[in-house]
Amino acid sequence: MDNFFGVPVFKENSEGSQQFLEVFHSNELDTQKIASAIEENKLVLIRSMSFDKASKLFSTLVDRYELRMSYDIQMQFVAHMMEGREAIDDVAVTVNKREPFEIIQPHAEGDSTSPLDLFGLYCTQNSNTGGENILSLINQSADHSALxxxxxxxxxxxxxxxxxxxxxxxxxxxxxxxxxxxxxxxxxxxxxxxxxxxxxxxIEPAKSPITGENLYTHWDNVTVHDDAFHRYQFELLRHLKILNEEKGLNYKDYIHMEPDSDWGPVDTDSGDLQQTANLYSAHVLYKMNANDILIFNNRVWTHSVNNWPRNDKRELSAMYA
Ligand SMILES: [Fe+2]
Structure with missing residues (x-):
């Protein structure tokens, strides 16, 4: 198992990965088991699932955690107001468009004034090269005072x-x-x-309706303006030897910022690589395949993504509430 500044980096089949990632097949769907895994702060990966079935499962979980109002507002209303997203059948949204070679820093979906709890990422097609996700479990006992x-x-x-x-x-x-x-x-x-x-x-910890715990969350309005998270993601991808390096070796050339974001520019810096690493308990590196869905508690896991070469195509959609 790899590690980066002391944080273990698990792949799907790494020894010990079951502690953080539970894998299901759509043929043997057990909603209770899936919910239990989410409530144990694990990532849930379900393979070979149609988009329709995936969105129905997500909807069942939304009702279980009493997030219906939030889900419907996000998918049916907010998505139409966002420049970078499009709604899909009122149950999912396209992921933000980005320029070639941009990478996405770790972040939880939403921000501290409009918090979201449950996150799902569905893959229709991944790029041939690159496009790996890194999911990061926030170390709740870390010192978050610099954020x-x-x-x-x-x-x-x-x-x-x-x-x-x-x-x-x-x-x-x-x-x-x-x-x-x-x-x-x-x-x-x-x-x-x-x-x-x-x-x-x-930043202050806040209660997760999924687990009842008081959790620190690295919302987009915490990480997108902070050099530390862009630098960390860039160096982690380089360490893992998966970064597509077309733009050289300055992490600033790979930053993605939504054109309508109120949180730009990148003008804060919460610490060096070791200080950012201290905020995480584990990273899980996973490259999604077509018909995979990942579901997890958005308050305790961040998601981020590697870049991919020009002309390669990657199509993912997101569900959140
Ligand atoms: Fe996101």
Whole structure:
């Protein structure tokens, strides 16, 4: 078994991988066993499953964890508002488009002000070269004090309800209020005596409805602006000798940022490779095959992906709630 800065890197058949990854075949589907594995904070991999069957299973799990409202809103409404995604039959979404050779840093789907709990990734076709996913289990006893969540905050004193409503138009995820501006606030919108800003806050653990545990989660608004996670992903892929190196050896050339993201630019840095490694208990490297679905608790596992060569085709879809 490989390791990177002390974090074990499991492959599907590595000794001990069963502790983190449970594999099922769609012929022997047992929803209870699948749910138990998810609740034990394992990754669930199911092979040879049609998209239709996979989305029905995901839907059953959504109801089990009482996430129906979140699932339907995400798949049927939010997906239509996102630049990089398209809805698929109101049960899944396309994964974000990216430029050739971009890699995706570890992140949990969603952000700290709109948290998501259950995540599924379905593979229709993987690239011939590259396209490996790395799933990373967050070390809950690690020191998370260097991490920051960029969040939208409504700033102002004695704001009228009308002013708040006007400010929140287009910024419904601005859920917290503050009377004063702070150093580092980035103003997104101003109206009368108020504004909406992006502020980098420290991160707090929050309760997972799947396990009831209080968990630290590396949301996209925690990692996408943080050099440490891009650097770490790049060096881990190089260490594993799977990175497609067309753009040279500067990790900054491989960064993907959604054009409509409020969390850019990459302007924070939470630590060196060892400090980032300390945030993880294990990595699982897996290259998905057609008709595979991976399902897991989004609050405790991050997902990330390797790049692939130009002209190679990779088609995945995501389900989340
Ligand atoms: Fe993602």
């Amino acid at each position: 920051r969540a960029k969040e939208k905050v409504v700033v102002g004193d004695n704001l009228s309800e009308d002013t708040i409503n006007k400010l929140k138009m287009g910024h419904l995820d601005a859920n917290t209020f503050s009377t004063n501006s702070q150093d580092g606030d980035v103003v997104l919108k101003e109206y009368l005596n108020g504004k909406v800003v992006v502020r980098a806050n420290s």
